[in-house]
Amino acid sequence: MENYYIKTNRTFTNIRKYGWIFTVLVAIGGLWEPKLGLLVIFIMAGLTTTSFFTGRYWCGNFCPHGSLFDRITMPISLNKKIPQFLKSKFMVTGFFLFFMYNFSRKVINVSKFWGTYDFFDKLGFVFVTTYLMVLVTGGLFAILVNPRTWCQFCPMGTIQKLSHALGRAVGVANKAEKKVTIENLDKCHACGKCSRVCPFQLTPYLEFGENNQFNDINCIKCATCVENCPANILSLRTEDEAIELKEKVSTKGYENRQKIKAKISDIKDLGKDIKEYTFSFVSPKKVDYRAGQFILIKIQDKPKAFRAYSISSFNEDSTKLSVIIKKVEKGYGTNIIFNDFKIGDIVELEGPMGDELVIDDSAEKILFIGNGIGITPFIGLSKEALMKNPSIKDVKLLDGQRYEDEFLYKSYFESLDEKEKKFQYIPVVSRDKTSSIRKGYVTHVLEDMDLEGYKVYICGSKNMIVDSYNILLDRGVKKEDIFYESEERISIKN
Template sequence: MNSFYINTNRIFNSIRKFAWLFILLVAFGGLWYPKLGLLMIPLMLALGVQGFFKGKYWCGNLCPHGSLFDQFIMPISRNKKIPSFLKSKVMIVLAFSWFMYMLTQRLIKVFALFGAAPFWDRLGFIFVMNYLMVTILGTIFALFVSSRTWCSFCPMGTFQVLSYKLGKLMGLNKKIDKKVTVCSIEKCHTCGKCARVCPMQLTPHLEFTENSQFENEMCIRCATCVENCPAGILILSNTEDGLKVVSEQDLTGYENRQSIKAQIVSVKELQDDINEYILAFKSPQKVDYQPGQFMLIKIQDKPLLFRAFTIASNNIDGKTVKIIIKREPGGYGSEIIFNRFKEGDMVELEGPMGNELIVDKTAQKVLFVANGIGITPFIPLTKDLLTTTNNIKEITLIYGVRYEDQFIYDNYFKELEAEHNKFRYIKVVSRPHNEAEHKKGYVTNIIREMDLIGYKVYICGTKAMTLDTLQLLRDKGVEEEDVFHEAV
């Protein structure tokens, strides 16, 4: 089984990138020039004030140790689950009490020298040694457990939380405190990506309040979950602005989301790493969905996780749905499905969801662009447009793969092209074994030569292909409102 937790970029600005240099200055430079440790006094005051208004924001955005752990230790960390005891209130209280006791004892001894020549050196050296010890212990925990293990019980983090509680009690941080906010809980995939990338190993997707905010005081406001949310529905916002964003959300395509119990009635291998699953609805027995939407499939209970898969079937009688799943190397969800989901198994679904690829049937021309497993939504969409009444006069599908044996549903599209004059099916291979039989290149090579006036464009595929295609369409003058996309 692949690791649940994901190492991903957390360096989003210059402060996070270079803050670790402060450790060299104080923890190591202070060994030769102890007065450098005095820099810790304004730093501790600053994080206390910051904590009053923004909670553990310092930990996620300004902390030198956080910069060190995220930038240099995380890539080589074992990245394991942080033991519950290290995150417990008992551990937090013990660590904070020990720190305050030791600091107080040392300060009492040093202040006995107040007025003497060595006083400032001795005072600075206390903070130098404390900072060096945190660096050593934090690095050990980061290497052998997870990069932010120390942050789970760091005394300075606890200091910020206590300051934050005071700010909340006084009601002075509501407008300044920006928390992780879900723009629309209806659009959440419950995929747990936010939990998998969270440095603190929290579970935002399971803890949003009625205000659509993540209120956990251990959150360090680092925005890693915001940057990695597949649905793109997480932001950092105060309560007032967050509620405004929530109220402005368009829920078209999500209004019929429901919990569904279904049974796997067929598993068909399309390729070594691609399976086709047909699911029969049991409760309710009929579900109304459209081509271009997707379903969520529950893959585990603790923590609760679903995976989103595009619907690959037309809704003939509402009793079944087809999905096609690619086994991704290192893919946590696809590994579970391929290894555990068998014919006859009962599964839990949520959906239908999505409107990104629901085609505007008033358009005159439609271009579908897909690569790899991104062809999935266009299997039902193409047939739907060719067999129902609409204004579309021309449909073009550009389908790209790496090698020619990676096309799926190839004969299906060939048959549709033979039966319908308004459908054109274009295949392109980036690394063909036989260049004489297949067009070599990428989907963008084909698009570059097309006249796209009057087209509505729908894209599904890898993130790289999607971004390249979007840029090309902008360069060709295609209006943004005529382009729709979904990355896989």
């Protein structure tokens, strides 16, 4: 089984990338120039002040030690689950009292030298040795357990929580604090990725509360979950901003989301590491869905986690659906599905969800563009467009793969091409030099096509979607006529 927790970039600003230099400068350089330790006083003042308004925001965005753990130790960390004991109130409170006692004792001893030449050197050295202790102890925890292990019981973190509690008590933090916020709970894939990338191993997707905000006091607002959310529905917002978002966000395509008990009625091998799973509904016995939507498949209970897959089947009688899954190397979810799911198993589904690829009923000319496993939704969409849309005059499908043996449902699309005058199937291979199929990428075909009047639906790799989107705009296709979906986070700025 792959490690549940994922190593990912957490350093989105220069402060987070290079703040660790300050830690090394004080902890190591301070051994020769003790006055460097006095700089830590400004760090303590900064974290205490900011936490009054924003909670543990400092930990995730400005802390020099946090930068060290995320930037330097992350690549070599074992990245294991943080022991619950180190997060316990007993540990946090006990270590805070122990630390403050020893720190205060050292400062009091140094105060005897007030007014002497050595005072600032001796006071600075107290901070230097403290920083060195955190560098060594926290560094070992970071490598042998998890990068942010030390942060679970860090005394400065406790100070931030105390300051934040005061800020909330006087009503300041309630308005100023930005929390992880979800657009709408119905849009959550419940994939658990926000938890898997969280430095503190928190579980936002299971704990969103009032106004769709994550209220855990230990959240350091580092935005790692925001950057990694597959559904792109997380953000950092104040309470007022969250309320405004909640009121204006559209839930089109998610109105029929429901819990579904289903039985695996068929599993087909479609190629190397690619399988088609068919689920027959048990309860409820019928579920209405449209081609182009996706479904969630539960992969585990603790912690609860699902995986989202595009529906590949055409809805004939609402009693079953199919999805095509490609096994991902070191993929946590696909390994569970490929290894554990068997015909006859009862599984939990949620959905149907999404409207990005659902066909506009007014469309007369449609262009589908897919590559890799992204061709999956167009199996059902092609049939739906031809059978359920009487206004359709023309449907084209561009299917890009690397090699000829990677095409999915190629014979089905070719048969559809022969039977339906309105349908044209255009396969393209990018690397197969021996194939008789047209060489190149789907973007090459796009550049030569007449695109006037088409509504375009795209699914596949991030690069293909971005390149296709830009070509379509250059060729005169309107933004409102381009629809896309990808498993990767995409930000198109055009």
